[in-house]
Amino acid sequence: MSYLIDIILDDSALPEPTPEIAQERRVAIFDLLQENEFILIREGAPKGPYKLQLGMQDRRLVFTVTTENDEPAGQFILSLSPLKQVIKDYFAICESYFKAVTSMPPSKIEAIDMGRRGIHDEGSEQLRERLEGKVETDKMTARRLFTLICALHYRG
Numbered sequence: 001m002s003y004l005i006d007i008i009l010d011d012s013a014l015p016e017p018t019p020e021i022a023q024e025r026r027v028a029i030f031d032l033l034q035e036n037e038f039i040l041i042r043e044g045a046p047k048g049p050y051k052l053q054l055g056m057q058d059r060r061l062v063f064t065v066t067t068e069n070d071e072p073a074g075q076f077i078l079s080l081s082p083l084k085q086v087i088k089d090y091f092a093i094c095e096s097y098f099k100a101v102t103s104m105p106p107s108k109i110e111a112i113d114m115g116r117r118g119i120h121d122e123g124s125e126q127l128r129e130r131l132e133g134k135v136e137t138d139k140m141t142a143r144r145l146f147t148l149i150c151a152l153h154y155r156g
Contacts, residue, residue, distance in 0.1 A: 002048030005068055007032060009152055010055030021151060022096040034143040039091070040065060041134055046073050054152060061149060063135070068074040076134045080153070086123040087150055093119055120146065 009028045011017065017025065038050055053064040061080055065073040080087070093116045100109045124142040127149070131137065137145065140148050 002050065003036050004033060004038045004052050005049040007148070008051070008053045008063070009148075010053055011152065013056055014152070024151040025148070028144065029105055031060045032141070032144040032148060036144065037136070037138040038141060039136040046071065054148065056152065074134075078130050080141040080149075083123065083126055083149070086119060086126055087153060090116070090119045090123055090145055090150055093104060123150075 009025060009029070018085045038048060038052070040046075040048070040050070049068050050073060051066045051068065051070070053062075053066075055062045055064075057077070061078045062075065063078070064075045067073050093112065094116060097116050099110070100112050104112075120143060124146040125140065127146050128137060128139075128142045131142075
């Protein structure tokens with residue numbers, strides 16, 4: 001099975017993250033590396049495991065994939081436009097959730113959390129669709145990649 005063994009964020013074109021966002025990125029990478037499925041689809045692509053460098057360039061998401069021996073395995077660029085609304089919705093509901101945790105009863109927090117998970121699922125499915133023909137992932141890997149993309153995309 002092909003999977004990721006390393007993830008590097010190229011955030012050189014982004015503003016300096018806040019300490020909270022830097023922590024979110026570290027947690028997202030840790031979670032993703034614990035268990036994932038990442039299979040390059042193109043014909044002749046080397047088998048994994050892979051290293052992934054993820055960055056932003058001209059408002060596009062850049063995936064640069066190498067083998068565990070640092071041999072080029074592929075690069076592809078995805079427009080974030082199709083994900084823009086779901087990312088915006090995800091940020092909004094996360095903000096509501098964090099506010100609710102400090103002031104609302106558990107039943108309200110649970111309802112907001114269910115909505116948050118639903119939007120997260122929607123984002124991960126849209127990401128899987130965007131990766132179609134390039135990379136095959138399982139549902140949990142797509143969820144974790146979506147989290148990482150949001151953490152990378154967040155400006156603070």
